[in-house]
Amino acid sequence: MAWDEWGRIKAESGAQLQLNQLAPAGGGGGAADLASTPAQKKAAANAIEKHLEPDTKKAGDTAEESTGATVTEFSGKDxxxxxxxxxxxxxHQAWERQVKALMGRLGSEKSALRNTSILLQNTDVGVGLQTRQSSALDGL
Known part of the structure; x- marks a missing residue:
């Protein structure tokens, strides 16, 4: 897209782009309910483990039974x-793959939420150790 075309589209839409300002109070990114403390991350991981995973599995099992019965009924005995x-x-096979992928994703998200604090702490310790290494210039 050419710059003059971008300028025309921008003018027509009334869009304004201003980069010389600070982010709004409270930050400019992410949602306000983003779990950012260890307690919030733990609560989110527990919600996945205690509610989302079992409820998703239960819904998948229920659909499995009713769909199987329907397939059998429509297939005809003759x-x-x-x-x-x-x-x-x-x-149903496509839906099963999607449920399986969702269950895997929920497990990954739960694990990531639980491991984030450890990962960040280890990164902080590693950076701290690297910055505290003695230098040849320290003795001068």
Whole structure:
């Protein structure tokens, strides 16, 4: 996109871009409810472990039972089933993969929340040790 085109689009939209100012009070990034203290991170990890993971698994199991029964019912016992049966089975397989991926993601997020404090503390200690190393100039 050419600069003159960008200028025209910007003028038409009424958008203003100003980089010579401080971020608004309370910070300019992230959401206000971002868990940033160790206690908040622990609470978020516990919420994932106690609510999100079990509830997601329970919902997945419930869907598994009802979808399986529906696929069987539509398949027909004489080999003359509905086209809905294989389509529903295929859709359910895709949904199962998504639930499995979601469960993996929840586990990863829970682990990351619990390990962040340790990681940051270890990084701080490492940086502190590197900055405190003696220099050849210290004895001068």
């Amino acid at each position: 080999g003359e089933g509905w086209d809905t049966s294989p389509a529903l089975k295929k859709a």
